[in-house]
Amino acid sequence: MLTAVVIGSGGTVRVELLAGGESGEEKLVKPSECLFEPESEELKNAEKIPQSECGAGPSPILPEAKEFIWGASSFIVFALLMRFVLFPRLKKGMEARYNSIREGHENADAARSSARSEVAQYEAAVTAAKAEAAKVVDAARTTLESERQAQISAANARINAKREAAQRDAEAAKAAVRGQIESAVSDVVSSAVEAATGKRPDSAAVSRAVADVMSAGVR
Amino acid sequence: MEALAALAAVTGDELKAAEAASSAGFAYGLAAIGPGIGIGYLVGKSVEAMARQPEAAGMVRTTMFLGIAFTEALALIGFVVFILIGL
Amino acid sequence: MIALEFPPVNEVLRWKDLFPSFNKIALICVAAALIGSLIFLLAGRKDHKTAPKGVRNFAESIVEFIENGIVMQTMGRDGLGWTPFLLSTFVFIYLCNVPGVIPLLQMPATARMALPLFLSLLVWVVFIGTGFKHQGLGYLKNSLFPPGVPKALYILVTPIEFISTFLVRPFSLTVRLFANMLAGHILLVTFAVLSKALFQAEGNPALIPMGVLPLFMLIFLTAFEVLVAFLQAYIFTILAAVYIGGAAHPEH
Numbered sequence: 001m002l003t004a005v006v007i008g009s010g011g012t013v014r015v016e017l018l019a020g021g022e023s024g025e026e027k028l029v030k031p032s033e034c035l036f037e038p039e040s041e042e043l044k045n046a047e048k049i050p051q052s053e054c055g056a057g058p059s060p061i062l063p064e065a066k067e068f069i070w071g072a073s074s075f076i077v078f079a080l081l082m083r084f085v086l087f088p089r090l091k092k093g094m095e096a097r098y099n100s101i102r103e104g105h106e107n108a109d110a111a112r113s114s115a116r117s118e119v120a121q122y123e124a125a126v127t128a129a130k131a132e133a134a135k136v137v138d139a140a141r142t143t144l145e146s147e148r149q150a151q152i153s154a155a156n157a158r159i160n161a162k163r164e165a166a167q168r169d170a171e172a173a174k175a176a177v178r179g180q181i182e183s184a185v186s187d188v189v190s191s192a193v194e195a196a197t198g199k200r201p202d203s204a205a206v207s208r209a210v211a212d213v214m215s216a217g218v219r
Numbered sequence: 220m221e222a223l224a225a226l227a228a229v230t231g232d233e234l235k236a237a238e239a240a241s242s243a244g245f246a247y248g249l250a251a252i253g254p255g256i257g258i259g260y261l262v263g264k265s266v267e268a269m270a271r272q273p274e275a276a277g278m279v280r281t282t283m284f285l286g287i288a289f290t291e292a293l294a295l296i297g298f299v300v301f302i303l304i305g306l
Numbered sequence: 307m308i309a310l311e312f313p314p315v316n317e318v319l320r321w322k323d324l325f326p327s328f329n330k331i332a333l334i335c336v337a338a339a340l341i342g343s344l345i346f347l348l349a350g351r352k353d354h355k356t357a358p359k360g361v362r363n364f365a366e367s368i369v370e371f372i373e374n375g376i377v378m379q380t381m382g383r384d385g386l387g388w389t390p391f392l393l394s395t396f397v398f399i400y401l402c403n404v405p406g407v408i409p410l411l412q413m414p415a416t417a418r419m420a421l422p423l424f425l426s427l428l429v430w431v432v433f434i435g436t437g438f439k440h441q442g443l444g445y446l447k448n449s450l451f452p453p454g455v456p457k458a459l460y461i462l463v464t465p466i467e468f469i470s471t472f473l474v475r476p477f478s479l480t481v482r483l484f485a486n487m488l489a490g491h492i493l494l495v496t497f498a499v500l501s502k503a504l505f506q507a508e509g510n511p512a513l514i515p516m517g518v519l520p521l522f523m524l525i526f527l528t529a530f531e532v533l534v535a536f537l538q539a540y541i542f543t544i545l546a547a548v549y550i551g552g553a554a555h556p557e558h
Contacts, residue, residue: 036316057316061302061484064320067420070332074339075398075425081343082394087369089350094366097358281379285548288541292478295485302315302488 243305250297338401381551403535426479437553
């Protein structure tokens with residue numbers, strides 16, 4: 001499909017046929033309305049051209065000077081602001097807060113250790129008081145014990161004295177009874193010997209023999 | 220006659236454009252093979268390393284991104300070539 | 307038939323001037339700088355005694371992300387002085403990327419060559435400057451003649467090192483950011499055009515409901531582009547940190 005293009009250059013008007021799009025009803029635009037101007041001079045000066053005849057523009061990856069300058073200047077301004085104003089302020093705030101948090105931690109640690117030492121002091125005091133009380137209790141116990149011992153020994157002594165006196169009485173009574181029995185036995189023996197021999201035996205010898213026999217029998 | 224000549228010229232241009240488009244496609248497709256394999260291998264190994272040693276995950280991740288960046292550059296150069304000759 | 311007509315690529319990338327020598331890209335750049343400054347200005351103004359909330363919390367978490375996620379991981383404690391530079395790089399790139407998914411704007415400023423080119427040239431200048439500042443002329447020696455390589459191999463190694471350090475680095479930084487954002491933008495345009503063409507399909511009414519499919523894809527890709535915007539800003543920043551850290555310490 002061909003499209004008619006009206007080209008007005010320097011007073012003369014020329015009509016040219018150009019190969020258009022397949023549709024054949026392509027929009028005609030002014031060259032200045034194109035995003036990029038057409039390459040050829042003729043089309044640039046044309047009154048209306050089909051849109052497909054607009055220039056394709058430079059390669060899409062070529063950098064553009066204006067973008068470079070705007071981007072560079074805005075980044076440099078931003079980086080300088082960040083370096084000298086924004087970042088130091090933020091960092092100062094952060095560090096101040098971290099320091100205050102660290103201080104708080106240290107204070108808490110100090111408080112904790114002082115509380116711990118107070119507890120230790122209190123516990124030491126408690127132990128001292130307990131030792132004191134134990135000492136008092138021990139002293140009282142020893143006095144009581146000694147008193148008890150004294151009482152017990154006095155009682156024992158009394159009991160012993162009484163027992164000894166009773167023993168002595170019993171011994172005395174036993175000795176008296178033995179003496180009576182001895183004299184009675186000696187009498188019986190001497191009269192028996194006199195009756196048997198007709199001769200009166202020596203009383204001393206008789207009593208000695210009787211005493212021997214009796215003490216052997218008692219034993 | 221003039222119109223016919225213009226038509227012929229356009230056809231020649233279109234032929235050139237078609238060649239450019241297909242070679243651009245080849246360029247990008249070929250450029251994507253190696254980095255594709257490379258990044259797959261790299262990330263797989265990194266995940267394996269992170270699974271074995273989760274405590275080293277941060278370091279592995281940083282290194283993984285660096286490796287991806289270097290590997291991916293090849294594919295991106297292919298993409299730029301695609302833009303250069305295809306569009 | 308459907309009339310699927312992909313617009314010329316310059317039509318979706320180059321913008322008319324809003325006023326002389328100031329187009330949409332420049333507008334986005336200036337807006338990014340202003341919004342970034344505003345966020346940190348508001349964050350710095352609040353009372354710092356209480357727990358951070360709102361803007362301040364947001365700004366502080368960005369700062370801590372840069373410090374712990376980027377600087378400490380790549381440069382260590384010595385690199386903390388670089389935080390403001392890396393922070394502004396990250397915030398600026400992110401704020402230039404994210405208009406790609408904001409309705410009505412829908413153009414990432416980094417999908418044009420100019421801004422990534424400037425940023426990576428800046429990083430290039432900065433890391434070479436750091437190298438010379440920290441090591442003097444030894445920086446050239448360390449980077450071109452890496453120690454521990456047999457002398458004969460320097461014929462091979464030195465050109466490779468020169469190309470990879472001084473030529474490929476800025477080039478790949480530029481291309482990575484630019485091409486990622488451009489690809490995302492073109493992808494979004496493609497699915498939007500496809501969806502529109504299907505919704506307006508004439509002659510075959512069965513095609514009209516099919517337009518929902520590319521629309522869902524468009525929504526999914528928009529969400530994906532949000533992630534890519536963040537990821538590219540992160541990768542650019544972390545690579546800048548790696549380059550600067552490598553220049554500051556010869557044997558890393």
